[in-house]
Amino acid sequence: MDLSAEDLDRFRTRLRFKVCYEVGFACPDVDDIVQESIARFLVAIQNGSIRNTEAAGAFLNGICRNVISEYRRRSLRDEPMPEAVPEPPAKRLSETDLLELREAIAQGLAQLSDRDRRILRAFYLEEKTKEEILKQTGLSDQNFRVVLFRAKEKFRTIYLERTKHPPARRHSGI
Amino acid sequence: MDPMSDSLSHIHLELHGDPVQRDEFIRLYLHRRLAPQLAEEFENHYLGCDQCYTELRATELLIHALGEPVLERQRVNDVTVLRFTATSELLAASLELNELSKAIRTQSDTKVLIDLSKVSRIDSTGLGVLMNCYCHAVKNSGALKLLNPDAPVKKVLQITKIDKIVPTFEDENAAIASFQT
Numbered sequence: 393m394d395l396s397a398e399d400l401d402r403f404r405t406r407l408r409f410k411v412c413y414e415v416g417f418a419c420p421d422v423d424d425i426v427q428e429s430i431a432r433f434l435v436a437i438q439n440g441s442i443r444n445t446e447a448a449g450a451f452l453n454g455i456c457r458n459v460i461s462e463y464r465r466r467s468l469r470d471e472p473m474p475e476a477v478p479e480p481p482a483k484r485l486s487e488t489d490l491l492e493l494r495e496a497i498a499q500g501l502a503q504l505s506d507r508d509r510r511i512l513r514a515f516y517l518e519e520k521t522k523e524e525i526l527k528q529t530g531l532s533d534q535n536f537r538v539v540l541f542r543a544k545e546k547f548r549t550i551y552l553e554r555t556k557h558p559p560a561r562r563h564s565g566i
Numbered sequence: 567m568d569p570m571s572d573s574l575s576h577i578h579l580e581l582h583g584d585p586v587q588r589d590e591f592i593r594l595y596l597h598r599r600l601a602p603q604l605a606e607e608f609e610n611h612y613l614g615c616d617q618c619y620t621e622l623r624a625t626e627l628l629i630h631a632l633g634e635p636v637l638e639r640q641r642v643n644d645v646t647v648l649r650f651t652a653t654s655e656l657l658a659a660s661l662e663l664n665e666l667s668k669a670i671r672t673q674s675d676t677k678v679l680i681d682l683s684k685v686s687r688i689d690s691t692g693l694g695v696l697m698n699c700y701c702h703a704v705k706n707s708g709a710l711k712l713l714n715p716d717a718p719v720k721k722v723l724q725i726t727k728i729d730k731i732v733p734t735f736e737d738e739n740a741a742i743a744s745f746q747t
Contacts, residue, residue: 547627
């Protein structure tokens with residue numbers, strides 16, 4: 393399996409997100425975990441251990457899960473047991489991300505109408521189903537999809553502009 | 567086909583089919599409500615998929631933006647004024663209602679003025695929460711008053727006679743001054 397520098401960079405970025413999701417954005421060892429996982433991944437590629445190139449992401453995820461397990465075991469061994477069960481890792485954006493993005497996020501949000509905002513909050517925060525929202529608001533399925541599409545389009549642009557990645561091929565259907 | 571490929575194909579179909587279904591899936595992942603095995607399969611997938619990783623991060627940003635506080639707290643003299651930052655509805659299960667209830671019950675402020683000018687609708691649950699907040703304030707030797715309700719909300723307050731129990735004002739200065747008397 394051949395891996396270009398660009399491919400590797402992409403894997404690293406995504407893996408960093410996955411590690412932050414697992415151990416929290418505030419964890420000081422996120423980059424060490426990512427680096428160790430990538431190093432083992434590269435060794436596996438050199439040894440020809442990855443047979444199915446389509447499943448490279450899954451293979452990297454497996455390696456990363458092992459690295460995180462080892463990290464957790466090491467942390468528990470080295471540190472005294474906490475008196476209280478620690479809070480689960482933060483599920484929000486990191487503070488650095490927030491500082492960089494605050495203005496863009498506020499602008500994106502300001503472009504949404506009050507009605508759209510309510511619909512999106514119901515879907516993404518209150519975790520209502522599409523059917524519940526359609527029933528409550530009287531929207532048609534098509535209108536609901538348009539609201540979602542417009543909002544996602546704005547925030548996709550914010551994300552892509554920040555990362556300077558080429559735009560991803562869009563899912564069809566909305 | 568090996569089990570890993572089979573699992574990836576399955577999740578690929580789910581994520582690259584209906585966009586609403588995909589966003590429901592991503593929403594569950596971000597709220598950490600996806601079953602561990604599905605979360606792992608999703609990670610296996612997005613680590614190798616440009617499109618799904620972009621959608622995941624865009625949804626994360628959108629959820630963060632939508633989760634910005636809807637209530638603003640301002641201190642005027644010793645009175646806490648609570649204002650909604652955007653047009654809100656105080657209806658059963660709406661987040662605004664939860665935030666309002668939390669804002670009053672978890673804080674030790676005894677003099678609270680709720681600005682209802684951006685509240686467009688209120689239902690029985692919303693009225694119930696307002697009355698609970700009022701009782702909470704009174705029990706703690708405090709006071710809760712309402713400011714500038716919009717016409718439809720004002721009408722509901724009148725019909726239910728809540729405006730006879732919870733003092734309601736049109737002018738903010740007058741409302742704040744009333745706490746001193």
